[in-house]
Amino acid sequence: MATQQQLLQAFDSLLQPADFKDYGPNGLQVEGKAEVARIVSGVTASRALIEAAIEARADAILVHHGLFWRGQDGRVTGWMKHRLALLLGHDINLFAYHLPLDAHPHLGNNAQLGLNLGLQATGRFGDQELGFLGQRGDGGAFADTQALADHLQRVLGRPVVQVGRPTGAIHRIGWCTGGAQDYFEAAIAAGADAFITGEISEPQAHYARETGVAFLACGHHASERYGAPAVAARVAADLGLEHQFIDIDNPA
């Protein structure tokens, strides 16, 4: 058992949200009960995740994508009303950390995706140093872009979109989870042979063809499944809480 404030302090001291310029508030987004015994972690504070957390009798939820983002109009109607009503009605705390959860050097989305892919990070690049740069942890290289795409598909269990660099071994790999397609140019400048992220937009296909640096989009959700459970598991162990990760499948 821990208090909601102890939990907030534990997340904050691990993730250092004050160091980031973010698109929404990090920390306790919706206040619930004062005492917490059970945490559920997930990627997004969707209605399905909140319902699953209620089913699991969670006192707190930790997510990467919270409820509040810059640019929303602020009305509590429709889907927002339903999500908030479920949280408030069951007195569940909602903790959300966006960029701090991408960035943590060991437990964050990027670090944990790298771990799952067998990549070793040796540097960082891009805005707020969110991009990770490295190579295979075993010292080897991928024979070509297709070999890297096959590896991603095997590990993440979903199709991968790949563009550019039809031939040539892949040694240096840049990666940044989620919707980080705008980090591609910084990855190119950092000397990557390939860049992995969740999503691709129109311009990146051309950059990949024209620079010879491969672009691989492996799914926003699929690439961001690892940070929240890693952080929640660490904090739950430190504070003596129960923790469970609930994955709500998302094709995007």
Ligand SMILES: [Zn+2]
């Ligand atoms: Zn994301």
